[in-house]
Amino acid sequence: MKFPSHISLSQETREELIELLNTCLATAIDLHWQVKQAHWNVRGRQFISRHELFDTVADHVRKHADEFAERAGALGGYAEGTIRLAARNSELDEYDLKAISGEEHVRALVDRVSTYAASIRQGIHRGEKLDDPVTVDLFTRILGEIEQDLWFLESHLYGSPQASRTASTSVEVPEGLPPV
Ligand SMILES: [Fe+2]
Numbered sequence: 001m002k003f004p005s006h007i008s009l010s011q012e013t014r015e016e017l018i019e020l021l022n023t024c025l026a027t028a029i030d031l032h033w034q035v036k037q038a039h040w041n042v043r044g045r046q047f048i049s050r051h052e053l054f055d056t057v058a059d060h061v062r063k064h065a066d067e068f069a070e071r072a073g074a075l076g077g078y079a080e081g082t083i084r085l086a087a088r089n090s091e092l093d094e095y096d097l098k099a100i101s102g103e104e105h106v107r108a109l110v111d112r113v114s115t116y117a118a119s120i121r122q123g124i125h126r127g128e129k130l131d132d133p134v135t136v137d138l139f140t141r142i143l144g145e146i147e148q149d150l151w152f153l154e155s156h157l158y159g160s161p162q163a164s165r166t167a168s169t170s171v172e173v174p175e176g177l178p179p180v
Contacts, residue, residue, distance in 0.1 A: 113150050
């Protein structure tokens, strides 16, 4: 705990929430720059649509980082948001630096964005256990946005052979629709 806070939660609860928020902050900062890496380096078919989609996702994630940091601050915490702190605390693997085609970048981003979304979903459960509806609401809003971005990204893989193998384990296609 770094700063005073008059929010009516115990110090232990606030400390746990701040740690949770700082992990999400680190992951969001890492993800933001990974998505930018894709935005700058993507080539090939559908270049513009993917270049622009990646920038939209990066903008969303950059705003998430700001929201995590400011909630940590409101709870009396110190926001750990430098690049070096983010690299140390992020839950993501390094970006796929060999990715070139749109599909390779989309695949790498689906992997990282889904890890980020899963982490935020866990944050909602943790926030509920700690009885802090404000942090839960923040996580819930952010999860809704990032899961929509995940849908936009993974829709670019629809029909690709590798996507079929992945999807067949988890997606049931309704009758009358083409197989994924
Ligand atoms: Fe740009």
